[in-house]
Amino acid sequence: MSLSSALNIAQSSLKATSRQTSIVSRNVSDGSNPDYSRRSAMLVYTDPGVSVVKIRREANDLLFRQNLSALSAWSGQGALAKGMDKLELQVNGVDNASSASTAIGNLQKALQLYATTPSNQNLGSSVVEAARQVVRSLNDGTKAIQDFRTQTDGEITTAVNDINDLLKQFEVANKAVVSGTRSGGDVSDALDNRDAILKKISEYVPISTYTRGDNDMVITTGDGTTLFETIPRSVTFTPSAGYAPGAVGGQIYIDNVPLKTTGVTDAPGKLAGMLQLRDNVTVTMQSQLDEIARGLVTAFSESATGQPTLAGLFTWSGGPAVPPAGTLVDGIAGTIKINPAVDPSAGGNPVLLRDGGINGAVYRTNPNAAGSGASYADRLIAYGEKLTQPMAFDPAAGITANSSLVSYAASSIGWFEGVRQQASTLADTKEALAQRTGEALSNATGVNVDTEMSLMLDLEHTYQASAKILTTVNQMLDTLLSAVR
Amino acid sequence: MKTTSVSSSAMSNAMRYSQSRMQAELVKRQKEMDTLRVADLGLALGARTSQSVTFARDLERLNSIVDSNKLISSRLSTTQDALGKMGDAAQRLLTAVTTAASGDPGSNVTRDAGKAALQSMTSILNSSINGEYLFAGTNTDVKPINDYGAAGSPAKAAFDAAFVARFGFPATDPAAASITATQINDFITNDVAPQFLGAGWKANWSNATDQQIVSRISLNETTESSISANTDGVKKLAMAATIVNELFSGNLGAEAKKAVAQRVMTITGEAIGANAQTQSQAGIIEQRVSDASDRMKAQIGLFEKHVVDLEGVDQYEAASRVNDLMSHIQNSYALTARISQLSLINFLK
Numbered sequence: 005m006s007l008s009s010a011l012n013i014a015q016s017s018l019k020a021t022s023r024q025t026s027i028v029s030r031n032v033s034d035g036s037n038p039d040y041s042r043r044s045a046m047l048v049y050t051d052p053g054v055s056v057v058k059i060r061r062e063a064n065d066l067l068f069r070q071n072l073s074a075l076s077a078w079s080g081q082g083a084l085a086k087g088m089d090k091l092e093l094q095v096n097g098v099d100n101a102s103s104a105s106t107a108i109g110n111l112q113k114a115l116q117l118y119a120t121t122p123s124n125q126n127l128g129s130s131v132v133e134a135a136r137q138v139v140r141s142l143n144d145g146t147k148a149i150q151d152f153r154t155q156t157d158g159e160i161t162t163a164v165n166d167i168n169d170l171l172k173q174f175e176v177a178n179k180a181v182v183s184g185t186r187s188g189g190d191v192s193d194a195l196d197n198r199d200a201i202l203k204k205i206s207e208y209v210p211i212s213t214y215t216r217g218d219n220d221m222v223i224t225t226g227d228g229t230t231l232f233e234t235i236p237r238s239v240t241f242t243p244s245a246g247y248a249p250g251a252v253g254g255q256i257y258i259d260n261v262p263l264k265t266t267g268v269t270d271a272p273g274k275l276a277g278m279l280q281l282r283d284n285v286t287v288t289m290q291s292q293l294d295e296i297a298r299g300l301v302t303a304f305s306e307s308a309t310g311q312p313t314l315a316g317l318f319t320w321s322g323g324p325a326v327p328p329a330g331t332l333v334d335g336i337a338g339t340i341k342i343n344p345a346v347d348p349s350a351g352g353n354p355v356l357l358r359d360g361g362i363n364g365a366v367y368r369t370n371p372n373a374a375g376s377g378a379s380y381a382d383r384l385i386a387y388g389e390k391l392t393q394p395m396a397f398d399p400a401a402g403i404t405a406n407s408s409l410v411s412y413a414a415s416s417i418g419w420f421e422g423v424r425q426q427a428s429t430l431a432d433t434k435e436a437l438a439q440r441t442g443e444a445l446s447n448a449t450g451v452n453v454d455t456e457m458s459l460m461l462d463l464e465h466t467y468q469a470s471a472k473i474l475t476t477v478n479q480m481l482d483t484l485l486s487a488v489r
Numbered sequence: 490m491k492t493t494s495v496s497s498s499a500m501s502n503a504m505r506y507s508q509s510r511m512q513a514e515l516v517k518r519q520k521e522m523d524t525l526r527v528a529d530l531g532l533a534l535g536a537r538t539s540q541s542v543t544f545a546r547d548l549e550r551l552n553s554i555v556d557s558n559k560l561i562s563s564r565l566s567t568t569q570d571a572l573g574k575m576g577d578a579a580q581r582l583l584t585a586v587t588t589a590a591s592g593d594p595g596s597n598v599t600r601d602a603g604k605a606a607l608q609s610m611t612s613i614l615n616s617s618i619n620g621e622y623l624f625a626g627t628n629t630d631v632k633p634i635n636d637y638g639a640a641g642s643p644a645k646a647a648f649d650a651a652f653v654a655r656f657g658f659p660a661t662d663p664a665a666a667s668i669t670a671t672q673i674n675d676f677i678t679n680d681v682a683p684q685f686l687g688a689g690w691k692a693n694w695s696n697a698t699d700q701q702i703v704s705r706i707s708l709n710e711t712t713e714s715s716i717s718a719n720t721d722g723v724k725k726l727a728m729a730a731t732i733v734n735e736l737f738s739g740n741l742g743a744e745a746k747k748a749v750a751q752r753v754m755t756i757t758g759e760a761i762g763a764n765a766q767t768q769s770q771a772g773i774i775e776q777r778v779s780d781a782s783d784r785m786k787a788q789i790g791l792f793e794k795h796v797v798d799l800e801g802v803d804q805y806e807a808a809s810r811v812n813d814l815m816s817h818i819q820n821s822y823a824l825t826a827r828i829s830q831l832s833l834i835n836f837l838k
Contacts, residue, residue, distance in 0.1 A: 109549055123620065379625070379628070385704075411543060414539040418540070421535055422535045422538075425531065425536070442499075447495055451496055453833070457834060
């Protein structure tokens with residue numbers, strides 16, 4: 005060993021220390037970036053005394069995968085729960101104030117009042133007004149549901165575009181990783197970038213990944229469809245311009261395989277969540293509204309011996325015929341309306357409701373001659389009873405097939421709130437899981453500024469000592485040279 | 490080497506996350522404390538929300554029926570009152586004809602008593618409440634009884650025509666004095682009675698329907714809730730009063746008038762009996778309505794209790810939860826401030 009080798013070692017130590025300091029500074033500067041993995045410097049000794057710094061990137065594959073699947077579950081469930089909250093407000097209103105059930109309750113009250121004083125025409129008009137609220141609730145509900153479906157369809161289009169963009173970005177990032185790995189350079193930044201894109205993709209669909217040689221990554225969806233392999237696979241979707249009740253929406257194809265959805269309340273990714281909102285929850289809600297509307301037309305229909313049963317207070321696009329019993333009629337909740345014959349604002353006569361005869365004098369049930377019998381209440385009482393008598397509903401709409409119209413309307417709210425409660429509870433647990441796995445991943449791979457600071461102190465000392473050695477050796481050499489002179 | 494590690498961002502994120510959770514929770518609990526109901530009914534009850542919706546609707550319905558029962562009760566008590574007055578009128582007529590049967594039958598006092606009975610009966614039967622004629626059956630917008638005293642009254646015309654058809658001269662004709670008691674009795678039985686107890690009643694006297702107003706008085710109970718003018722009591726009282734009014738003002742002989750007075754006594758007696766019968770009917774309905782209201786009020790109390798059980802929040806619990814949350818949040822703020830100061834950088838000077 006000689007003084008010059010001491011000088012060399014001190015020099016390489018200075019170099020290594022400054023390299024390490026730059027890593028510490030990078031760690032500190034990216035400390036709050038959730039996609040950043042902590043780098044650490046490893047000293048590798050080549051020649052005796054000469055050290056080279058190698059950079060190691062902290063990674064934890066297991067935690068990262070857990071976090072990916074938790075993220076995807078949470079984002080799907082969150083989309084589902086949020087969508088249901090929105091639907092609840094739009095269709096049923098705050099505290100169910102604009103729901104069909106509430107409106108029918110008010111109609112019952114108005115009927116009761118009118119039945120007690122049938123001679124009071126104003127009460128007849130108020131029954132028609134209460135009926136108009138029912139119609140408005142059903143029409144608005146239908147419109148809200150179909151608008152919601154159309155909006156969701158638009159959101160799916162945006163999401164599909166996003167995921168295609170992300171896959172393209174992923175291709176670039178993956179190429180950078182592969183070529184970096186082949187040339188033996190530092191790929192940490194490229195890996196960070198690729199992981200960040202993976203997190204974003206997993207919000208849309210649940211994914212699983214595996215890494216081949218040269219760090220090349222392949223992505224498949226949860227059910228095994230290839231999403232990326234060397235090149236991105238296309239995700240395609242054909243949006244619809246607008247939705248009508250009963251219309252079926254387009255599928256999402258990943259690599260030409262249709263994306264599957266399961267159940268109503270559990271969504272494994274944003275795309276699946278939106279598909280479920282568009283095709284399951286809203287469709288069932290709409291058919292329940294349709295069944296309520298059909299029930300109303302039937303309950304208020306008029307019949308007479310030897311005559312066909314025809315629509316009364318409520319009529320619809322297929323009126324004056326009454327829709328077939330026990331069968332769902334798509335979109336009837338959107339076309340149900342007050343019969344103009346009893347609507348005072350359309351020149352009709354609400355008294356026809358009391359006496360019968362909306363469809364002509366044959367249907368009159370008041371035994372007194374036209375223009376008399378002002379306190380005939382039997383018919384009004386019968387309407388009130390029909391609302392509480394059991395009738396047959398289409399089981400396709402998802403609730404008990406045999407119940408009264410009023411309890412059907414209440415059950416419809418119960419069904420929806422049941423679904424919403426499940427979706428919301430699941431969203432809470434999945435959010436907690438995503439949060440927890442994110443925390444665990446961050447703890448394993450993230451930066452602790454205090455650790456970096458204490459590292460920096462060490463580095464400072466090393467640097468000072470090396471510098472001291474340099475000056476000391478310099479002094480020694482000077483002393484030697486001056487002796488020679 | 491790394492043993493346990495906590496990343497700086499995980500630390501601050503965890504704090505931020507729990508703070509935002511607690512704040513969201515605080516908003517809900519605050520709402521619960523203000524309204525004493527669960528903040529989000531749907532999320533709290535899930536599929537059982539339909540129960541709460543049904544309870545709320547049934548409550549509204551019960552309350553509206555209780556209200557409408559008040560209307561029915563007032564109609565029935567007015568009816569009861571009117572029936573009582575009609576009984577009084579019949580009683581006065583009975584007193585007058587009893588005097589006539591035993592004392593001076595030719596007196597105009599008897600005729601006036603008949604006229605008065607007829608008038609008060611007509612005005613009682615034509616009384617209305619709330620714009621509805623009480624005794625009109627379901628035909629409540631038409632006066633149930635035609636005024637006998639009005640010009641061109643069909644009832645009077647029919648009576649006069651029947652008299653002329655039977656005897657060949659009107660009752661005011663002097664020849665009427667020769668009519669015997671048997672003849673006049675026969676006239677009352679065969680010609681006058683059908684005008685009241687037969688088809689003549691609806692043709693000349695009454696516009697009321699036999700059908701009465703039917704009302705729903707509880708969730709599943711309906712009842713007739715009015716009295717029609719077409720009851721036997723009314724018909725017989727009208728018959729008695731009309732006979733007195735017409736035959737005592739004519740030129741009938743004393744014997745015939747006495748026979749008429751005796752006959753009218755019987756008819757009025759029957760009318761009073763029938764009227765009492767109707768009164769008790771009205772009373773039974775009144776009782777039913779008030780019973781139904783009482784039952785429904787009890788039901789309302791029960792339902793309200795159920796609703797509170799379903800969606801209510803204990804106010805003490807709500808208040809203590811709000812307090813707990815507030816102190817938690819405060820602690821969390823204090824900790825956050827302390828932890829953020831807790832950095833090695835502060836000591837590296």
